[in-house]
Amino acid sequence: MGCLKPRGGQRLSTVLARLRQWRPGRGLVIAVPMGWMLLSFLAPFIIDFKISLAQVQVAIPPYTPMFEWVQDKALAIRLHWHNYAFLFTDSLYIRSYVYSLQVAAIATLFCLLLGYPMAYGIARAQPATRNLLLMLVVLPFWTSFLLRVYAWMGLLRNNGLINNALLSLGLIDTPIQMMQTDFSLYIGIVYSYLPFMILPLYTNLEKHDNTLLEAAADLGARPVTAFLRVTLPLSLPGIVAGSLLVFIPVVGEYVIPSLLGRPDQLMIGRVLSDEFFANRDWPVASAVAILMLLFLLLPIMLFQRVQQRNQAGES
Amino acid sequence: MRITGVSKRFGDFTAVDDVSLDIYKGEIFCLLGGSGCGKTTLLRMLAGFEQPSAGQLFIDGQDMAGIAPYERPVNMMFQSYALFPHMTVFGNVAFGLQQEGLPKAQIASRVADILDIVRMGEFALRKPHQLSGGQRQRVALARSLVKRPKLLLLDEPLGALDRKLREHTQFELISIQEQLGVTFVVVTHDQEEAMTLASRIGVMNRGKIVQIGTPHQIYEFPATRFVADFIGSVNLFEGQLVEDESDYVRVACSQLPVPIYVDHGVSAAPDASLWVAIRPEKITLERQQPDSTDNWARGVIRDIAYMGDMSIFVVLLPDGREVRVTAANVARKSGETFTWDDEVYLSWDASSPVVGSG
Amino acid sequence: MSRSRTAWVVPTALAFGFAFLYVPILAMVAFSFNNSRLVTVWDAENSPTLKWYSALLQNQQILEAAELSLRIAVLNATGAAVLGTMVGLVLARFGAFRGRTLLSALTTAPLVMPEVITGLSLLLLFVALEQAIGWPAGRGVTTITIAHITFSMSYVAVIVQSRLSGFDDALEEAAMDLGAKPLTVFRRITLPLIFPAILSGWLLSFTLSWDDLVISQFVAGPGSTTLPMIIFSKVRLGVTPDINALATLMVLVVALGVVGSALLLQRQQKRLLRDQQLAASGD
Numbered sequence: 001m002g003c004l005k006p007r008g009g010q011r012l013s014t015v016l017a018r019l020r021q022w023r024p025g026r027g028l029v030i031a032v033p034m035g036w037m038l039l040s041f042l043a044p045f046i047i048d049f050k051i052s053l054a055q056v057q058v059a060i061p062p063y064t065p066m067f068e069w070v071q072d073k074a075l076a077i078r079l080h081w082h083n084y085a086f087l088f089t090d091s092l093y094i095r096s097y098v099y100s101l102q103v104a105a106i107a108t109l110f111c112l113l114l115g116y117p118m119a120y121g122i123a124r125a126q127p128a129t130r131n132l133l134l135m136l137v138v139l140p141f142w143t144s145f146l147l148r149v150y151a152w153m154g155l156l157r158n159n160g161l162i163n164n165a166l167l168s169l170g171l172i173d174t175p176i177q178m179m180q181t182d183f184s185l186y187i188g189i190v191y192s193y194l195p196f197m198i199l200p201l202y203t204n205l206e207k208h209d210n211t212l213l214e215a216a217a218d219l220g221a222r223p224v225t226a227f228l229r230v231t232l233p234l235s236l237p238g239i240v241a242g243s244l245l246v247f248i249p250v251v252g253e254y255v256i257p258s259l260l261g262r263p264d265q266l267m268i269g270r271v272l273s274d275e276f277f278a279n280r281d282w283p284v285a286s287a288v289a290i291l292m293l294l295f296l297l298l299p300i301m302l303f304q305r306v307q308q309r310n311q312a313g314e315s
Numbered sequence: 316m317r318i319t320g321v322s323k324r325f326g327d328f329t330a331v332d333d334v335s336l337d338i339y340k341g342e343i344f345c346l347l348g349g350s351g352c353g354k355t356t357l358l359r360m361l362a363g364f365e366q367p368s369a370g371q372l373f374i375d376g377q378d379m380a381g382i383a384p385y386e387r388p389v390n391m392m393f394q395s396y397a398l399f400p401h402m403t404v405f406g407n408v409a410f411g412l413q414q415e416g417l418p419k420a421q422i423a424s425r426v427a428d429i430l431d432i433v434r435m436g437e438f439a440l441r442k443p444h445q446l447s448g449g450q451r452q453r454v455a456l457a458r459s460l461v462k463r464p465k466l467l468l469l470d471e472p473l474g475a476l477d478r479k480l481r482e483h484t485q486f487e488l489i490s491i492q493e494q495l496g497v498t499f500v501v502v503t504h505d506q507e508e509a510m511t512l513a514s515r516i517g518v519m520n521r522g523k524i525v526q527i528g529t530p531h532q533i534y535e536f537p538a539t540r541f542v543a544d545f546i547g548s549v550n551l552f553e554g555q556l557v558e559d560e561s562d563y564v565r566v567a568c569s570q571l572p573v574p575i576y577v578d579h580g581v582s583a584a585p586d587a588s589l590w591v592a593i594r595p596e597k598i599t600l601e602r603q604q605p606d607s608t609d610n611w612a613r614g615v616i617r618d619i620a621y622m623g624d625m626s627i628f629v630v631l632l633p634d635g636r637e638v639r640v641t642a643a644n645v646a647r648k649s650g651e652t653f654t655w656d657d658e659v660y661l662s663w664d665a666s667s668p669v670v671g672s673g
Numbered sequence: 674m675s676r677s678r679t680a681w682v683v684p685t686a687l688a689f690g691f692a693f694l695y696v697p698i699l700a701m702v703a704f705s706f707n708n709s710r711l712v713t714v715w716d717a718e719n720s721p722t723l724k725w726y727s728a729l730l731q732n733q734q735i736l737e738a739a740e741l742s743l744r745i746a747v748l749n750a751t752g753a754a755v756l757g758t759m760v761g762l763v764l765a766r767f768g769a770f771r772g773r774t775l776l777s778a779l780t781t782a783p784l785v786m787p788e789v790i791t792g793l794s795l796l797l798l799f800v801a802l803e804q805a806i807g808w809p810a811g812r813g814v815t816t817i818t819i820a821h822i823t824f825s826m827s828y829v830a831v832i833v834q835s836r837l838s839g840f841d842d843a844l845e846e847a848a849m850d851l852g853a854k855p856l857t858v859f860r861r862i863t864l865p866l867i868f869p870a871i872l873s874g875w876l877l878s879f880t881l882s883w884d885d886l887v888i889s890q891f892v893a894g895p896g897s898t899t900l901p902m903i904i905f906s907k908v909r910l911g912v913t914p915d916i917n918a919l920a921t922l923m924v925l926v927v928a929l930g931v932v933g934s935a936l937l938l939q940r941q942q943k944r945l946l947r948d949q950q951l952a953a954s955g956d
Contacts, residue, residue: 029763034772037779040823044795044797047797117683133687142927143698147916152697155697308777362846385852391850399848401865459850
């Protein structure tokens with residue numbers, strides 16, 4: 001049998017074939033969104049950091065430049081770290097950070113306590129009812145978030161619907177102060193973020209194999225035991241995903257605390273906004289943002305890991 | 316197709332290890348092996364979805380290195396059929412011809428022809444979800460054959476079908492192949508499928524080709540212990556070479572009362588340790604001790620499985636070993652009926668055992 | 674199986690949860706027909722009335738803001754759909770490549786990032802860019818749209834990636850095997866199959882943009898006031914009935930959309946089921 005080496009012409013055609021492969025197109029599809037995100041998501045944080053090291057001044061823009069050409073053409077870099085020092089020493093900021101983390105944690109817990117049974121109920125329902133229930137969960141999400149928070153204002157005010165109803169029923173004599181308390185804040189947050197907890201939980205629970213529970217029952221486990229030892233552990237990725245989807249954004253929440261929160265204890269999102277809009281102190285606002293980002297870095301990375309694993313699991 | 320020294324490595328793991336083989340035009344070649352033996356990886360390299368880490372692939376003398384799947388004269392029938400759910404049967408089958416840029420009229424006629432061959436002509440306007448498993452398989456076959464490829468690759472083609480349909484489809488596949496003259500390469504773990512379909516089989520184990528031959532050769536003359544064990548059921552004995560002549564050998568087994576006499580020569584070192592394989596259908600059951608000085612054993616019937624067309628006897632040897640014997644149930648009323656706990660003698664003739672040292 | 678003692682938990686949670694979700698909305702809808710300015714006292718003799726709806730439709734400020742929000746939302750949804758689909762495709766189908774972890778991280782982060790951080794950072798970016806190269810000149814529709822696309826595309830990416838992981842990539846391999854080049858494969862096989870996912874991504878992005886307040890506040894400029902910004906300033910001042918009317922209209926539109934698509938989906942599923950049952954008898 002002769003040796004079949006490709007002849008010159010054939011070798012050329014394979015080289016051409018390799019060139020014709022989709023490499024350039026492939027690179028483009030990766031580069032375009034990557035470029036966009038690098039420019040509009042990553043770069044801003046770097047600029048944020050740079051400005052947090054500047055000093056506020058009355059100018060446009062209202063901060064000192066970091067790089068300045070001095071007389072003898074030398075580059076002077078001015079870094080003002082006092083913004084960060086300021087944040088750490090002024091108790092207002094420390095308390096706001098702590099308060100925000102606390103509110104986020106408690107709100108996440110409430111969302112979990114209410115959302116888990118709901119997600120569970122929807123996942124176990126008949127397919128026809130399931131779609132209806134899902135639709136009902138998602139529907140409020142599609143209507144204006146702002147208006148729904150506003151709706152709660154109408155209900156919780158001293159002359160609001162709830163108080164009026166209770167007064168007219170004679171159950172109370174004077175209106176209960178519900179607005180601008182921790183209570184109204186939690187109601188607003190749980191109300192707005194509940195779908196974010198329910199949906200990942202539902203996606204996870206819906207995939208559970210029913211025969212696992214049948215096997216548990218067959219082996220003598222009562223429903224509660226089967227739930228605690230089979231369903232709950234398997235739903236852990238959903239719990240983590242849902243909790244992070246609620247916790248992380250709530251830390252920086254602005255709208256709900258502004259409308260329903262306490263005026264005497266601000267959440268950090270509100271602090272940032274005030275520094276920026278009210279005080280026109282961009283450097284301090286930037287420092288607040290960078291610190292918030294640092295706190296949330298670990299939860300965000302955890303969320304990324306969970307997301308990747310969930311995506312991989314689906315294939 | 317010529318495969319020379321092809322290997323595929325994924326990190327530390329070698330899926331295909333230095334495989335070389337030739338596939339001839341017009342034959343049905345089967346790659347047979349258990350899961351993880353590398354047969355699917357080899358198939359995907361033929362199709363162009365993986366590039367070899369080493370070695371070369373030639374189709375009709377043309378080197379396939381760097382040639383993308385859509386440029387190869389090869390088509391594949393996927394294990395999951397991979398029918399396009401949003402297209403009709405017609406659309407699915409016509410897709411490949413559309414990529415060749417053929418005129419519509421020609422496409423229509425070629426699609427109609429192939430659909431007739433697979434007997435799916437009246438389902439042309441249905442969508443995949445409106446078809447049963449067997450119907451989908453025929454559409455997948457039509458789709459991969461309509462381009463008249465030089466080579467058709469089939470990945471576990473009968474795996475998803477139930478037993479009756481599988482038997483029926485096996486013969487249909489062979490007849491279509493003969494009709495069209497396309498070279499088939501079939502990958503399967505089912506040795507029955509391989510034995511029925513293939514004109515030649517390549518047995519694979521852990522990335523390597525262990526033996527290539529016709530079904531008869533593989534079954535009757537397994538080259539290694541692995542092949543003997545993998546194909547069909549077999550009784551394996553170990554023994555020492557006692558007499559080694561050019562036209563016969565004698566092997567002494569501790570488990571048997573008399574040596575095994577084989578009527579052909581074996582190339583092995585003197586006093587070598589050998590395995591001897593005897594197929595269950597080559598052993599006969601008798602009530603009397605045979606006269607010869609070789610090739611028999613004594614045992615007790617421990618189990619009988621009545622399969623309708625044949626019976627399987629499991630015979631317990633004195634040392635606790637079990638030997639499998641099959642016998643066709645030829646007579647309605649057989650004179651010799653064996654039953655559980657019967658003492659029997661097993662005998663076989665000198666041409667039945669296969670001896671090897673590998 | 675005997676009824677367990679905790680069987681009441683799930684139905685109660687469901688009932689309470691849905692009541693919790695819908696009572697405020699229903700109250701708001703009801704009071705949009707209330708004649709009195711007092712949002713919480715039902716003026717029984719003069720209600721129900723449509724006067725707040727007519728006031729709404731004559732409010733130039735609100736109408737202009739709505740039109741602006743609409744424009745931005747459409748631009749955003751389309752841009753996000755394109756970019757997000759690219760990312761979803763890349764992450765689901767392109768295997769490993771240099772920078773994959775980075776791309777994955779960059780597109781997952783916006784899903785959870787607090788809006789005040791994204792808003793502030795983007796504004797600082799726009800200001801710095803304006804100083805350096807003169808674009809964007811002032812903040813307005815362009816900056817708001819860019820900002821919205823940045824976080825919307827993450828949602829589209831997640832949806833598309835999910836959908837792609839869910840279906841057999843043997844389909845794409847089969848198309849290539851039959852002679853289709855990668856672009857053809859995308860156009861004729863992948864795209865039709867992920868189209869529903871892209872569509873829901875588009876709708877989701879539209880809603881997120883239409884609804885967005887915090888980021889818009891940071892990156893908007895004079896003359897580019899979005900609807901949420903107007904609503905927010907009105908709401909801070911107090912609860913007024915024309916807001917109720919606006920809310921009701923939005924709820925109505927959304928409800929029709931969601932219910933409509935749900936019914937469509939249900940009809941499709943029923944037909945699919947019927948076809949499959951028919952097919953199964955065909956062997």
